[in-house]
Amino acid sequence: MRANYVQYNSPQFRLLSDKQIEELHFATLQILERTGVAFECQEAIEILGDAGADVSNPDRVKIPSNLVEQALRTTPKTITLYTREGELAMVLNGQTGCHFGAQPDGYEYLDPYLRKPRQCYVRDVADAVRVVDALPNVEWVMMSGAHTTVPPSIADLVSTLQAILNTSKPVCVPSFNDVQNTKEMFRLCSIVAGGEEQLRRKPFLVSSAEPVSPLVHGKGPSELSLFCAEKGIPNIVYGMPMAGTTAPATWAGCLAIANAEVLSQWVVLQLRHPGAPLIFGSLPGIMDMKTTIFADGAPEVSLLVAALTELGHYYKVPVFGTGGMTDAYIIGAQAAAEVTYSILVSKLSGADFVHDIGITYHDTCVSPELMVLANEIIDMVDILMGGIEINNETLPLDLIERLGPRSNYLTEAHTRKHFRRFWAPALFDRSFARKEGVKDCEDLVNERTIEIIETHQPKSLPEDVVKELRKAEKTWFEREGLKCEYPKRAQGKQ
Numbered sequence: 001m002r003a004n005y006v007q008y009n010s011p012q013f014r015l016l017s018d019k020q021i022e023e024l025h026f027a028t029l030q031i032l033e034r035t036g037v038a039f040e041c042q043e044a045i046e047i048l049g050d051a052g053a054d055v056s057n058p059d060r061v062k063i064p065s066n067l068v069e070q071a072l073r074t075t076p077k078t079i080t081l082y083t084r085e086g087e088l089a090m091v092l093n094g095q096t097g098c099h100f101g102a103q104p105d106g107y108e109y110l111d112p113y114l115r116k117p118r119q120c121y122v123r124d125v126a127d128a129v130r131v132v133d134a135l136p137n138v139e140w141v142m143m144s145g146a147h148t149t150v151p152p153s154i155a156d157l158v159s160t161l162q163a164i165l166n167t168s169k170p171v172c173v174p175s176f177n178d179v180q181n182t183k184e185m186f187r188l189c190s191i192v193a194g195g196e197e198q199l200r201r202k203p204f205l206v207s208s209a210e211p212v213s214p215l216v217h218g219k220g221p222s223e224l225s226l227f228c229a230e231k232g233i234p235n236i237v238y239g240m241p242m243a244g245t246t247a248p249a250t251w252a253g254c255l256a257i258a259n260a261e262v263l264s265q266w267v268v269l270q271l272r273h274p275g276a277p278l279i280f281g282s283l284p285g286i287m288d289m290k291t292t293i294f295a296d297g298a299p300e301v302s303l304l305v306a307a308l309t310e311l312g313h314y315y316k317v318p319v320f321g322t323g324g325m326t327d328a329y330i331i332g333a334q335a336a337a338e339v340t341y342s343i344l345v346s347k348l349s350g351a352d353f354v355h356d357i358g359i360t361y362h363d364t365c366v367s368p369e370l371m372v373l374a375n376e377i378i379d380m381v382d383i384l385m386g387g388i389e390i391n392n393e394t395l396p397l398d399l400i401e402r403l404g405p406r407s408n409y410l411t412e413a414h415t416r417k418h419f420r421r422f423w424a425p426a427l428f429d430r431s432f433a434r435k436e437g438v439k440d441c442e443d444l445v446n447e448r449t450i451e452i453i454e455t456h457q458p459k460s461l462p463e464d465v466v467k468e469l470r471k472a473e474k475t476w477f478e479r480e481g482l483k484c485e486y487p488k489r490a491q492g493k494q
Helices: 018-035 042-051 065-074 122-134 153-166 179-193 196-201 220-232 251-271 299-314 333-349 368-385 399-401 413-419 441-455 463-479
Strands: 079-082 089-091 100-103 106-111 116-117 140-144 205-209 235-237 278-281 319-322 351-358
Touching: 018 042, 018 065, 018 251, 042 116, 042 251, 079 278, 079 368, 089 140, 089 351, 106 122, 106 368, 116 140, 116 196, 122 140, 122 153, 122 368, 122 413, 122 441, 140 351, 140 368, 153 179, 153 235, 179 196, 179 413, 179 463, 196 220, 196 235, 220 235, 220 251, 235 251, 251 413, 278 299, 299 319, 333 399, 351 368, 368 399, 368 441
Parallel strands: 100 140, 100 351, 205 235, 235 278, 278 319, 319 351
Antiparallel strands: 079 089, 106 116
């Protein structure tokens, strides 16, 4: 037994000192108390006013620091998510590492058959969800409802249904329509779970609501969050402040805006429903001053999210992160670099619930191939996260002494015992000699993606459950005056 011996089980990574985190926290309290936040939801304003906030000006609602501290005390420190079958999927508590999720729907779809982007169809959404279902390192899906082959008023509902039908993994379903669609999503998931109470006890549904930066809580997102808090649905409140445009151009200023947006909504939710499950997070970034885009793949995004992860874990709450996306239009060198960087930083910072795997081209396109590649990159980064164990078995001085110089360890029992821990890539080229017909990484990724699309089958739902879901689906189309059918994709695999 060695005295005062410390052994690290993973890499050590910190961006902010404890004092810097406290400084950001106190700056956030000052913003909330003195600057104020705009609320457009009358119910939220009344909740805050009854609790002692200054609501005389709805565009500058000022929240005392004691209400913020109270909200942080009543927010659960652990959130447990389940599969749609009610089996344990993941625990979010700052101690279990990153749980990566992918977005299977978007405005465009990078077709693995054509190997170029095109319009995203509902069949593509289903295919991409099944790809996620097959990938062990991608543990949940986040649906956007951004596809355009059905009316936008029901696109998020259609995405939710495709997720439920095509994967057992937890589903995050932000609604960009109104709270009525969120209620319908909750009803769908309750049908699958066997009732509202069963879904509350073993949630596989997560929702999210976005403030408008800087410092505005819209009526719709606030109503959505209040409904989720009432029903016990884990909810993410996250904004997207852009340094230099909707937030100060300095990292600390941008972080303070992001934190104020989250905590101001948390106060409302914890006042109305103490103990409501919430996930802390924001997606702060930069506007590219040449193109005016929100640069998803910018290194600054990972930097700022990593800092917020440390702030969230200072509050001892689960944290929403981002990783695995690119600004590139196709899967190539830029995509690989941006995806690897963001996954690595996410892993090192320890964000709990990490979204955006598979997103390309400024969040307008999704790529199942990128999901497959990211799954491999996560596997690779996990080798770094495993650290280096040092003990008598892993540091075999007796073996080294016995073999001495000019020796060979290949036939040793020690080698046979330990070499299987070496990482063996499934998609990267390690061919010994370059021969005709040897496939490169891009071809292997493409082949694996198509193989999953054509062969992988998720667990089936009971027939009576599917029948109920289809009945609900039909009512959405009837509401729009449409026949319940989806446009067929004109190109690629039907």
